Amino acid sequence: MGAGGSVRRSPAQMQAELERLRSKEMDLLEEHDKQLRSEEQKHEATVTKLEAEKFEIAESLRETTAKLNVQTERWNKEQSRALSLMFSDLPLHLLQVESLKSVNKFEFKSTMTRTFPMVTVAQCDVVGFSSISARLQPEQVILVIDQLHTLIEEAFTNSEIFIMECTSDGCIAISGLFDFKNETWKVATPSSITDSSYCSEINMDENLNDQKPSVAMEQSPAHYAEILATAALSLLSYSNKVLVPLPENRTLQLRIALHSGPCSAGVIGLQTTASASRVPRYKLFGPTMRHLQTLCSSSLALQVRVSKQCRDFLVMAGGYSFERCPDYTVVSNRKPLESYWLVAKDQLPLILPSLSDAISLQDYDIIEC
Structure with a gap:
């Protein structure tokens, strides 16, 4: 026992404690990496889903625009014909x-x-x-x-x-x-x-x-x-x-x-x-x-x-x-x-x-x- 009443550890004990702390740190880092990978996978899945929805919306918008253009052209022709007759x-x-x-x-x-x-x-x-x-x-x-x-x-x-x-x-x-x-x-x-x-x-x-x-x-x-x-x-x-x-x-x-x-x-x-x-x-x-x-x-x-x-x-x-x-x-x-x-x-x-x-x-x- 030392002068201040503290227990002096032997080099072997200190080495064992250091190894334990390193092992715990590695476990924490591995757990953290797993969580990051899980979050990244969720994020990638969300981005993929949003991109698919974006593509579907864009396709729907293009189809709607094409239909609207056709209807507008048809309406313009009918209006032109009506005014021509009028x-x-x-x-x-x-x-x-x-x-x-x-x-x-x-x-x-x-x-x-x-x-x-x-x-x-x-x-x-x-x-x-x-x-x-x-x-x-x-x-x-x-x-x-x-x-x-x-x-x-x-x-x-x-x-x-x-x-x-x-x-x-x-x-x-x-x-x-x-x-x-x-x-x-x-x-x-x-x-x-x-x-x-x-x-x-x-x-x-x-x-x-x-x-x-x-x-x-x-x-x-x-x-x-x-x-x-x-x-x-x-x-x-x-x-x-x-x-x-x-x-x-x-x-x-x-x-x-x-x-x-x-x-x-x-x-x-x-x-x-x-x-x-x-x-x-x-x-x-x-x-x-x-x-x-x-x-x-x-x-x-x-x-x-x-x-x-x-x-x-x-x-x-x-x-x-x-x-x-x-x-x-x-x-x-x-x-x-x-x-x-x-x-x-x-x-x-x-x-x-x-x-x-x-x-x-x-x-x-x-x-x-």
């Missing part, structure tokens, strides 16, 4: 001008009525169409109408011609509803009915620059009359292309009338209710339309009849040949109005149908004089 009878250039004044560019109000100082209007129909329809099967009638409207679209394919209305056997087309020049839309006002030089100008929005016609439109009534007259002659030359399955095998008996004058126009059918919904229509009205209808209904098959006003503009344009035809009366007890047959246009390679192929007057459905 505005098929509206001149979009006029709607764009009106939209510049509206906070919401998709709000087209019925207040967009315009009065145009001078336009040229064409109307065409088929003489004897009712009797032709009565002698054909329904599917044959539809085939004839489809061929006729295809030719109408082909003849009036021009950025300055608007087909306002299509009937079963014809259409009404207008040129001169708008004027594009120097990147300015010129919208006619009611007071311009007596002064064609007066107009209110609306500068085009930058977003509309891509939609302007490729050829600048001239502010000239003669220019508009020339465009529509050329289209009318083209349509008349196409009449031989329509096959009417009848024993007579006659040329389609088209008759066309042209008239120039002032008119008013606007969109109808924008006011809808819960019980009724209508497709908006762009309509022209006024004495010019009444003159045109009378001029067409009293015209003859396979000929283009023009009023004196339209003929004067075509003479200014030059290159057209005319023949005087019987006058027509719009209102009873009024002075008859002059009219002419539009015979041909110089340097226009068209083969017009022969008048010998026209039907006789007794075969007409209705002749109004």
Whole structure:
């Protein structure tokens, strides 16, 4: 025993104690390593599970996105088709001008009525169409109408011609509803009915620059009359292309009338209710339309009849040949109005149908004089 009462250990005892402590330390380290390995395995299992869930979520997101893109594309196509059908009878250039004044560019109000100082209007129909329809099967009638409207679209394919209305056997087309020049839309006002030089100008929005016609439109009534007259002659030359399955095998008996004058126009059918919904229509009205209808209904098959006003503009344009035809009366007890047959246009390679192929007057459905 030492001086302080402590037990002195022998070297062997101290060596044994050291070995015991080392063994205990090794056991603790091994236990700690086992715990670490166990935790690492759990962590790796958790990470693997999370990665698998992440992959599944990503795959599900990709599938959902693909389905959503397909549905969005389908919806856009349907919306585009619906808008195309809705505005098929509206001149979009006029709607764009009106939209510049509206906070919401998709709000087209019925207040967009315009009065145009001078336009040229064409109307065409088929003489004897009712009797032709009565002698054909329904599917044959539809085939004839489809061929006729295809030719109408082909003849009036021009950025300055608007087909306002299509009937079963014809259409009404207008040129001169708008004027594009120097990147300015010129919208006619009611007071311009007596002064064609007066107009209110609306500068085009930058977003509309891509939609302007490729050829600048001239502010000239003669220019508009020339465009529509050329289209009318083209349509008349196409009449031989329509096959009417009848024993007579006659040329389609088209008759066309042209008239120039002032008119008013606007969109109808924008006011809808819960019980009724209508497709908006762009309509022209006024004495010019009444003159045109009378001029067409009293015209003859396979000929283009023009009023004196339209003929004067075509003479200014030059290159057209005319023949005087019987006058027509719009209102009873009024002075008859002059009219002419539009015979041909110089340097226009068209083969017009022969008048010998026209039907006789007794075969007409209705002749109004």
